[in-house]
Amino acid sequence: MKKILLSALMFVLALVGSAQVERPKLVVGLVVDQMRWDYLYYYYDQFVDGGLKRLVDEGFNCENNMINYVPTVTGIGHASIYTGSTPALHSIAGNDFYMDGKFTYCCSDSEINGVGSDGSAGKMSPRKMTATTIGDMLKVATDYRSKVIGVAMKDRAAILPAGQAADAAYWWDNSVGHFITSTYYMNELPAWVKKFNDQNTWNPGKDIKMSPVGITKTFLMAENVIENEQMGQRGETDMLCISVSPTDAIAHKFGTRGKENWDAYKQLDEDLAKFLNYLDKKVGKGQYLLFLTADHGAAHNSTMLNEHRIPAGGWSIGDARKALNTHLKAKFGLDNMVPFTYSYKLFLDRPGIQKAGIKLQDVVDEAIEYLKQEKDLLYVIDLAKAGQATVPAFLKEQLINGWNSQRSGDIYCVTKSGLYDFTPAANYTGTTHGAWNPYDSHIPCVFFGWKIKHGRTAHTNHMVDIAPTVCSMLRIQMPNSCIGDPIVEVANMVQ
Secondary structure (H helix, E strand, O other), X not given: OHHHHHHHHHHHHHHHHHHOOOOOOEEEEEEEOOOOOOHHHHOHHHOOOOOHHHHHHHOEEEEXXXXXXXXXXXXXXXXXXXXOOOHHHHOOOOOEEEEOOXXXXXXXXXXXXXXXXXXXXXXXXXOOOOOOXXXXXXXXXXXXXXXEEEEEOOHHHHHHHHOOOOOEEEEEEOOOOEEEEEXXXXXXXXXXXXXXXXXXXXXXXXXXXXXXXXXXXXXXHHHHHHHHHOOOOOOOOEEEEEEEOHHHHHHHXXXXXXXXXXXXXXXXXXXXXXXXXXXXXXXXXXXXXXXXXXXXXXXXXXXXXXXXOOOOEEOOHHHHHHHHHHHHHHHHXXXXXXXXXXXXXXXXXXXXXXXXXXXXXXXXXXXXXHHOOOOOEEEEEEHHHHHHOOOOHHHHHHXXXXXXXXXXXXXXXXXXXXXXXXXXXXXXXXXXXXXOOHHHHEOOEEEEEOOOOOEEEEEEEEHHHXXXXXXXXXXXXXXXXXXXOOOHHHHOOOO
């Protein structure tokens, strides 16, 4: 009898102990595509009181948050934020990368079908990512009772953050003009999504990411996810991963300054203010934890900079590839020895080189020596030997972290600062990103809501520190490939 009573007492104590783990009702990750860190202050005086200005005025701002890998692009950024890792380990080596002998898209999956669309836009999943996310760890910690859902216009921005075990990810298919998903998550759209789509269809065939309307519909969809899935209202901590995509597409065309970029951020600010007000009422003020960050930054328009005597311009890796192929054919007798380029990287035809009985290292060395003649390149790096390169320490770290031995290229080209991998046309107004430089790698990082005290730090932290910080606050294990460290000033707010 005593043993029975003792066992019962221990069971009750165990239940009480587990109930004492305090967590927010909802975690919201908000990624603003291509948001430079300095936008928080460049536009500050024009923001409304309840949106981005509220995050700055009430949240904790990590003002020296850096990306510690290259290339700085969307797919990698979203994967790295939520895994706390880099391409070397989570395997998302670009928006596109080399895999199984061919170039492939980071989320494409031929084994599944779209739901809500019959086109290729729906054939997407997170299977090419080889790491877990914050949401995956949250589900494991709660015996899969937590809900984790991703929402974005871009498929990769919804799918990769939500992770492997997500309940759903929803993205926009321009061809049908509404949100879709894939059979990786479900076989049919929920009735509430169908209703939302019926009420929010937008110009099928046109790219909604080129309009601020896409920002508004992203937040409306996020609210509908919370409302209809009862996220943050079920007695378990849930996670909603939101990414705002139009800010990237608009800036690519119109640049980081001017009316178009401001219109996008004005809309973001106004929609965020409404969304925060919704969270306050639906989930409860102080009951949700939100973090704001970006997948990458952006360079200022080179024409604008030139007008003010700041050196900037374009360097074409495509042109360099053509010239290099001509040189390598003369040297080794093979055509097209460099079949691919991607974001400052050159990919060698490894199977063809091996079949011809040529040593790969001989080709790498010859290519590097040839490319060193390019006047616009500071360094040309053998990625397999990046650890031995004589380059600044931070750049070396970025190169090593960004190189995946199975999916990345062979040679990396480091341009002079201010030179970007593109060929500007006449009257060029746009921008790009992808480089190691602060204009691409310095991104916002603001924590807001549950347990967060207002403040700021200028200490250097990295994109990969966000995931372990959130996991530390939730008292759950960090993702399985995480290499970041909790941001102590934030994590210690939870006692």
